[in-house]
Amino acid sequence: MNGQKEPMPSSDSPPPALRQHLLVYLSVYLLWLLLAERIDGQELLAGALAALVVTIASAPYAGLFSALRLTPAAPLHLLRYLGYFFAALIRANLDVARRVLSPTLPIRPALVEVQTRLVSPLGRMLLANSITLTPGTLSVDIDDDRILVHWIDCPPGADLETATQRIAAGFERHILGFLE
Amino acid sequence: MRLAGDIFLLIGALFCLLATIGLLRMPDTYNRIQAGTKAGTLGALSLLLGVALIQPEWWAKLLTIAGFILFTSPVGSSTIARAIHLVGIRPWRNPPIEAPEEEK
Structure with missing residues (x-):
């Protein structure tokens, strides 16, 4: 075999x-x-x-x-993902805290779509969860390889490409190390 | 150890307070969920870390609790968000002062 x-x-x-x-x-x-x-x-x-x-x-x-990719490098990728995730989590919290406390309430919310290269349900779930837990983004719906995201600080005119880069690409790179 | 634990407990309580303020100040449900999950998660994790520093022998249970919070909290948030999205509630937009955006 x-x-x-x-x-x-x-x-x-x-x-x-x-x-x-x-x-x-x-x-x-x-x-x-x-x-x-x-x-x-x-x-x-x-x-x-x-x-x-x-x-x-x-x-x-x-x-x-x-x-799950049970390769020797997978645990390493998992650790790197966790490190990246917690850094993002803390950044997210400080960012949202700043917006909440700021007198002018500086938010520019919008719904955007991001695209993912992950194909497995588990991988997509992990990505959607990570997005929900981090910088001002909230997964709303998922349809095949598109995730609908509510973004609290959407730059004007953001398209699929930029949104994917800003929101999902970092997590995806790390998740791809141990999931399909 | 005791002092570090207390500091983390305090930070945790502070983030829970921020989550509450966020709930009150945000203009619509989507943004309230944002404020609630973000601040709530770090608040809860920080509280757990504080407890772990004060009672180190509880680490295994606290770790399990943290794991469950990290898995269930975003699922709950996304489910609520998806439900109101499917019902047809549009997210609050800034009053159109700048940057002309396409019609929904």
């Missing part, structure tokens, strides 16, 4: 579907352990069972995770 892109050190690479379920299982298990009072045998066992139930119950939706 195509063994050249399998990054996991597992002896035999499981088929994609199984790998997704495994990913769901491990994420849920990790969540359980994070919420557990303390890590002991009882919690480990209960968590293993609960994670199994959740994995089975959510099996029809596990396809969402097929967009």
Whole structure:
């Protein structure tokens, strides 16, 4: 099989579907352990069972995770994305705070469209969420590869190209590292 | 540690206050959502960070809470925005003093 892109050190690479379920299982298990009072045998066992139930119950939706690129560089891209995201989040908050406090309320709101190169539902959701959380932009609707964005400070005459560059391009570059 | 925690709690409270002021001052729903999510998110995260500094043994739960806020808050905002957009509410525009813009 195509063994050249399998990054996991597992002896035999499981088929994609199984790998997704495994990913769901491990994420849920990790969540359980994070919420557990303390890590002991009882919690480990209960968590293993609960994670199994959740994995089975959510099996029809596990396809969402097929967009994940499990390459060695993916965690690095994820970290870079998180760093970029938090920087943008803080900038967004200071920017909106300034507008809210300014006596003249300096806003130029408008609806603009941005275009994305991400094809997976998960990637688009992540991009739309990132847009909502950052500088004066709010995802309103999504239609195929166009995201409708409410922009609090839209320069006059902004078109698809400039809006895409200003709003989405930065996130997209980082998300593309670990999602399709 | 205690002092740093208090400072972050204070910053968090401040951003929640800013979110409230934004809610009151903004001209329409879209802009109110903007003010609410932006300031509210950083406010909540800063509060969580403050608690984490004061009670370091709670880090795992606080991290989980932060994760859930970061995932659910924008989804909620976008859902409200999409709903009012589909109903046909147009965003508030500046009074046309400058920059002629095309008709909607």
